[in-house]
Amino acid sequence: MNLLTRTCGANAAALDAGAIAALLPQVPGWSVTDGKLQRSYHFKNYYDTMAFVNALAWISHHQDHHPELTVTYKECAVRYNTHSAGGALSDNDFICAAKANALYGQRSGA
Numbered sequence: 013m014n015l016l017t018r019t020c021g022a023n024a025a026a027l028d029a030g031a032i033a034a035l036l037p038q039v040p041g042w043s044v045t046d047g048k049l050q051r052s053y054h055f056k057n058y059y060d061t062m063a064f065v066n067a068l069a070w071i072s073h074h075q076d077h078h079p080e081l082t083v084t085y086k087e088c089a090v091r092y093n094t095h096s097a098g099g100a101l102s103d104n105d106f107i108c109a110a111k112a113n114a115l116y117g118q119r120s121g122a
Contacts, residue, residue: 015039015110018103020075026100039109048080049105050091053116058085064119071111077104079112 015038027035032044042051055061065081065088072078082089090112092105 015107016114018107020077020104020107022076023096024094024102024104026094026097027102032101035103035106039106039113041113042109044101047099047101048091048093049101049109050089051109051112052087052089053112055086055088060119061086061088064088064116067115067119068112071115072108075104075108075111077108079108 015035036042036044039049039051042049044050053064055064061083065083068079068081068088068090077092077094080091090109092101092108093099094102094104096102
């Protein structure tokens, strides 16, 4: 099922390694490091970076699934894991990663 058409669910279960490996190709640019799904997005200036961060915050609020963010002048690093799944990865992480990629594509003209 297309990750973009899905919404995050409450109390999502942790994914096993096989499920993570199957979902990872659906979120280009993302990787799993230290048990977190992560990607960095690059922008031409601070305004574009902050516009992305604010739009991602809106998506996160509506999905009720919130990433860790590190924001600098021209970059936003995004990391997901699911606290209700014991800090493991869940479907919610991949759903939000797909939505973040779509947002970036819209904002960057990619």
